[in-house]
Amino acid sequence: MGTATAETKKGAEGAEAIRAILEAHPGAGRDALIPILQEVQEQQGFLSKEAVVQIGRHLKLPASKIYGVATFYNQFRFQPKGKYHFMLCRGTACHVKGSQRLLASIVKLLSLQPGQTSRDRLFSLEVVACMGACGLAPVVSVNGEFYAKVTPRKLAEMIQECRQKELANASN
């Protein structure tokens, strides 16, 4: 019961915050969709169903259309980020340095597709076009911290480290 109330409260606060964003775009049309999606994601961390419906009401756009547009871009996510948010660069330099292989291994290691968050909300995976750190290729970041010249092996270690941290936290 307590959690449910907390969720409702969080939902209401979220709706309020989105309302504020939408109010900053009065009379907005279709062309305002992307900036609004970006602002809402910035604020909420992801685009929830409720958020999409609320945005749709404001812009008079159906939810399917908003979802369609949002999924065209890699930047939008539809699940909250995990406690450890992995971003993997798929830019040209990283590609040349083997990021394809990295992607395959992280998908396997985390059992997640890009854009997804694990059920325990511990991990999430995002693929980005370029992080602007081509000199360090291939690059992976965890919660904003950059790791250079990552190999599948190193990736496995990074993930293991996160898991161990969690175990240590849990036993404390």
Add this chain to the structure above:
Amino acid sequence: MFEIEVDGRKVQANEGETVLTALRRDGVQVPTLCHMEGLPPSGACRMCVVEAEGMPALVPSCSYPVAPGMKLKTRSPKVLAARRTVLELLMANHPDDCLYCSRSGKCDLQKLSQELGVSQRRFQGGRSRQDSDVSSPSIIRDPEKCVLCGKCVRVCEEIQGVSAIDFVGRGSRSHVGTAFDQGMNVSSCVNCGQCILVCPTGALAERSYVDRVIAALSDPTKTVVVQHAPAVSVTLAEEFGVKPGTDVDGRMVAALRRVGFKKVFDTSFTADLTIMEEGSELVHRVKTGGALPMLTSCSPGWIKFIEQFYPELLPNVSTCKSPQQMMGALIKTFWAGREKLDPANIVSVSIMPCTAKKFECGREEMGRGGVADVDYVLTTRELGQLLRIFGVDLASVEPEAADTPFGERTTAGKIFGASGGVMEAAVRTAHVLLTGEEMGDLKIQPLRGQKGIKELHAKFGELEVGAAVVSGLGNARKVLDEVRAGRKDLHFIEIMTCPGGCVGGGGQPIGTDPQKVRARMQALYQIDRDEPVRVSHKNQQVQRLYDEFLGKPLGEKSHHLLHTHYHKREVLV
């Protein structure tokens, strides 16, 4: 009018039209996959390319305007090679499933492959494995067979005003899906099936209940009865290649008996009954200041639409169940009692022009004590399939009449199958209820035809009556927005989900187009012209049903069995 040159011939073209229109008028068959008559071109599939002299590249004829003196080549090696390559690329990640595909024989992709002489797989694309969406009671989507032509997305948005589906993702991952890729069953889809009719492939199909019906027919503990909707008898023949607008009512009844249905009832009977109930409801609302305009409730796609998009107008919806559900309720109560059968052992099947009826029969409002009033709904297409499986030759059976007590119908009930038919039938009876006299001329021309919005303003004795007839839910939006904005001159609005009404329903034969819809409508009005009993209140069996069982329109029994209320529905809209 000016001249253009097509493959060396002089051809007349009209200012402002597209190359495709001019070519087709001239008898040049141009292949298309994404073109939709009556909607602006999208130019997505590129099958329709032709060579235009002076242009550096091939041009898509569907969106390219004609110009005086233009010289076109429609079958040059360059054109033919381009079309074939486009097709081969579309087929590169297409499953070779024709033998098992519901669309086989009616599939545009398959047809084009044959017509353009593609005889082997040239591109071996990585086949994307995607699961079918089988969540909906009405629509099955198989994304692997989708060629991304966009027709379903367009019909859903531009004709139906629903937008349950759109293009999702990008590049090789792009597909047609609902918001958040949820199942169709929890989306805003109203189950109309118009997307099935426009889909060029087997990516969209109805959920088939043919096997369940066959199983029920062979179960000795079950009594299997069937009802057929007004619009089915004028379209079923098309399933067997007969020309559109052929009525096979008696033959269909005979065929249904051969298949093994114990009783064959006519949904037009409960259409007449609907007029008695709904007409009385309208008069009651007018006299007591009830919510007006009253909105019809026969079309289940429309009902889901208003539950989702205009819930504040739900009090305006007639409380009458649809004719299908009235029939179902009568079968499992009155008829079950009369035949001394346990309703749970009756399997009630209905043959409908509609995929949304499959959703409707499963609604919680539509049964009692866990027993549904209608168990399975088959579309016109599925009935065709059932007859083929059972080897019943529609052409050679002798016509038979439907069964009592729900077999008699007037032509007023029959014209329910065309947009405007409910209104015309209602006006004929309301006239008597309000003035005590029959109308002089029963034909009400302004309510007929294929226009999406039709209106009638007439005087009934003292009363000025305003009526509107709408088909296609995009048109419904227009009229409802006017009502919401305060429009007051309308008392009664008929709303049908599908363009043209049930004759254009999403369960009708593949290949449904405006010309065929027109022919089917004409077939219904021909019946109305030819037969003597043309007003619902003169249906003798309906009168008997009131005398023996129901009492009177809007009475206690009717209230329980024939009426219901609908509620706001939460979906991602």
